[in-house]
Amino acid sequence: MVVSASHYASKAGLEILKKGGNAVDAAVAVQFALAVVYPNAGNLGGGGFMVYRAAGGETASLDFREKAAAAAHKDMYLDSLANPIVEKSLYGHLAAGVPGSVAGMETAHKRFGKLPWSELLKPAISLATEGFQVTSRQAAELNGQAYRFHRHNALGTALLKGSGSWKEGDLLVQEDLAATLRHIAERGAAGFYEGPVAALIIEEMQRGGGIISAADLKAYRAVWRQPVTGTYRGLKIITMPPPSSGGIALLQLLQSVEPYPLQRLGFNSDSTVQLMVEAERRVYADRAAHLGDPDYHPVPQKQLLAAGYNKQRMSGFDWSKAGSSAAIAAGLAAPAEHEETTHFSIVDRAGNAVSITTTLNGSYGSHVVVKGAGFLLNNEMDDFSVKPGAPNMYGLVGGAANAIAPGKRMLSSMTPTIVEKDGKLFMVLGTPGGSTIITSVFQTILNVVDFGMGMQAAVNARKIHHQWLPDEVFLEKGAVDSTARQRLTQKGYRFTERGAIGRVDAILKTKWGYYEAGADPRGDDAAAGW
Known part of the structure; x- marks a missing residue:
C-alpha cells in the first residue's frame, strides 16, 4: 500500500511494488514523482526525513534535511541596524539551503533498495515528459502564486501558464525537469550534485545573488541517525531524532497523557482537550529551548524522555483553570514553520515499512525554479532563528540552538513515525503542517489507540493545536462542540478557529491482517493498494 499527496505519485509507487520492488524502492519512485506532480512541496530542491522498519524489526532513520x-x-538576513529583513529568508535565491532530497533517496536505496535505480525514476520522467492534469486545487494555487513566479524567474518557468490562467484538467508538461531526472537516473546523486545540473544551479545562484557553491553541492551527504523510540500503552513508537524536533516532542506528548483515562474521557471532550493543550504547552516550551541540529548543539534527549520527567512537568496541571504559558516558560520560542510539506507512507508485500516527510518549507519554497533544470529551490533558511532573541514576522522569538551556521541543518517539526504492536508492524504515519505536524501525528495515534477509530476515521477527525506561544488553542471548525468549548472558555482558554490542521497520510494493519489506508481529505491525497 502507498498513501501520498497525489494519486499519480501513489500509482507510481504501486507500479514499483508490483514489479517486485520493496518499500524503499517505491519510496524513491514516489519522492521523484511528487517532485513532478506536487511542485508546492514534492521536490528535488528540498529535503526531509525517513523512518524505516524492516519486516524483521530492524529500524533506521535517515536525515536528508537541507x-x-x-x-x-x-547575521545574513539582518539590515545595518541588525533588524531582520523578512523577505530575504523567505523568497528568492538567498533563502535556499543546500538541497538534500536526491542524496537522501540514493542513500536509502543503496542500503535497502532492490530494483535498479534507473527503473525507479521512470514514472517521474514519464509524468514530466508527457505531463499530468492539474487538479482544481493545484490550478488555484499556481494562479495565486503566479506573481511570485514572475518576480523570481525572469527567464520563465513551466509553472507559469503561457496565456490566461491554469484550469482544472490542464496539462502541465515539464521538459527541463524531465532532463534533470534523466541525469539523476543515469548517474544517481552525482547527476544532481555534479555535472550539468549542478552547473545550472550555480548559474541560477549567480543570476539571483544566492550563495550555494559547487563545493556546497559536492559536499552534501545524507546522514543515518538512530531513531528515537518510546512506548505508549504497550505500543512501540519509532520516530525521527534531531534535527527534527518532532520525534522527541511526540514521545513527550504521549508520556504526558498516558497516565490519564482518555478512552473514558472521550474524543475531544472538554477534559481531553484540556489535557492535550496542557501537555502541548509544556512540550513546545521544551522544544523552543532545547532542540536544534545535534551536530552543532547538545540536545538533552535523555533528560527530555527520562521516565518521570514529563509526568513531573504535568504535575502543576489544574483541572479547574487554564494553565499559563508565561508560567511554563522553558526558554525562547522557536520560529514559526511553514506548513507546505508533504508526507507519504508505504508498506510492501513483505511488511517492510517506510515513513517519509519531505519539504521545500513554504509553498513552492523560494519560488525560484532553476533555469534549464526545471525544479524549485527551497526556502528552508527561514527555519533557522534569523536573529536569536528577536521576534520574527509571526511575533515569535528564536533561540541560539537554532541560529544560522555554515553547514548546519535547520530545526524541523517533521515527524515521520512507525508504530509496532506486540513486536509487529501496526501503523505508519506522518503529515505536513509546520508546527502542527507534531500535534497532528499525536492526535492521530490517540484516535486509533484510545478512541478506537479506523485509519481513515482517525485521519478525518477534526484537530486542535497549541504550541505554547501564542497562548491560544487553534482548532478546525467543528473540532470541539459548543458545550465543551464553553466550559473551557470559562476556565480561561482562548480559542481561534483556523483552516485545515495537517494532511495525514497513514496505513494501519488491522486485526485481520489487512492494510487500511488513511488518505487525508484536506488535500488531493490518495491511497493505492494491491
Whole structure:
C-alpha cells in the first residue's frame, strides 16, 4: 500500500511494488514523482526525513534535511541596524539551503533498495515528459502564486501558464525537469550534485545573488541517525531524532497523557482537550529551548524522555483553570514553520515499512525554479532563528540552538513515525503542517489507540493545536462542540478557529491482517493498494 499527496505519485509507487520492488524502492519512485506532480512541496530542491522498519524489526532513520551553505552566517538576513529583513529568508535565491532530497533517496536505496535505480525514476520522467492534469486545487494555487513566479524567474518557468490562467484538467508538461531526472537516473546523486545540473544551479545562484557553491553541492551527504523510540500503552513508537524536533516532542506528548483515562474521557471532550493543550504547552516550551541540529548543539534527549520527567512537568496541571504559558516558560520560542510539506507512507508485500516527510518549507519554497533544470529551490533558511532573541514576522522569538551556521541543518517539526504492536508492524504515519505536524501525528495515534477509530476515521477527525506561544488553542471548525468549548472558555482558554490542521497520510494493519489506508481529505491525497 502507498498513501501520498497525489494519486499519480501513489500509482507510481504501486507500479514499483508490483514489479517486485520493496518499500524503499517505491519510496524513491514516489519522492521523484511528487517532485513532478506536487511542485508546492514534492521536490528535488528540498529535503526531509525517513523512518524505516524492516519486516524483521530492524529500524533506521535517515536525515536528508537541507544545510546552510558554507558562506552562510548568523547575521545574513539582518539590515545595518541588525533588524531582520523578512523577505530575504523567505523568497528568492538567498533563502535556499543546500538541497538534500536526491542524496537522501540514493542513500536509502543503496542500503535497502532492490530494483535498479534507473527503473525507479521512470514514472517521474514519464509524468514530466508527457505531463499530468492539474487538479482544481493545484490550478488555484499556481494562479495565486503566479506573481511570485514572475518576480523570481525572469527567464520563465513551466509553472507559469503561457496565456490566461491554469484550469482544472490542464496539462502541465515539464521538459527541463524531465532532463534533470534523466541525469539523476543515469548517474544517481552525482547527476544532481555534479555535472550539468549542478552547473545550472550555480548559474541560477549567480543570476539571483544566492550563495550555494559547487563545493556546497559536492559536499552534501545524507546522514543515518538512530531513531528515537518510546512506548505508549504497550505500543512501540519509532520516530525521527534531531534535527527534527518532532520525534522527541511526540514521545513527550504521549508520556504526558498516558497516565490519564482518555478512552473514558472521550474524543475531544472538554477534559481531553484540556489535557492535550496542557501537555502541548509544556512540550513546545521544551522544544523552543532545547532542540536544534545535534551536530552543532547538545540536545538533552535523555533528560527530555527520562521516565518521570514529563509526568513531573504535568504535575502543576489544574483541572479547574487554564494553565499559563508565561508560567511554563522553558526558554525562547522557536520560529514559526511553514506548513507546505508533504508526507507519504508505504508498506510492501513483505511488511517492510517506510515513513517519509519531505519539504521545500513554504509553498513552492523560494519560488525560484532553476533555469534549464526545471525544479524549485527551497526556502528552508527561514527555519533557522534569523536573529536569536528577536521576534520574527509571526511575533515569535528564536533561540541560539537554532541560529544560522555554515553547514548546519535547520530545526524541523517533521515527524515521520512507525508504530509496532506486540513486536509487529501496526501503523505508519506522518503529515505536513509546520508546527502542527507534531500535534497532528499525536492526535492521530490517540484516535486509533484510545478512541478506537479506523485509519481513515482517525485521519478525518477534526484537530486542535497549541504550541505554547501564542497562548491560544487553534482548532478546525467543528473540532470541539459548543458545550465543551464553553466550559473551557470559562476556565480561561482562548480559542481561534483556523483552516485545515495537517494532511495525514497513514496505513494501519488491522486485526485481520489487512492494510487500511488513511488518505487525508484536506488535500488531493490518495491511497493505492494491491
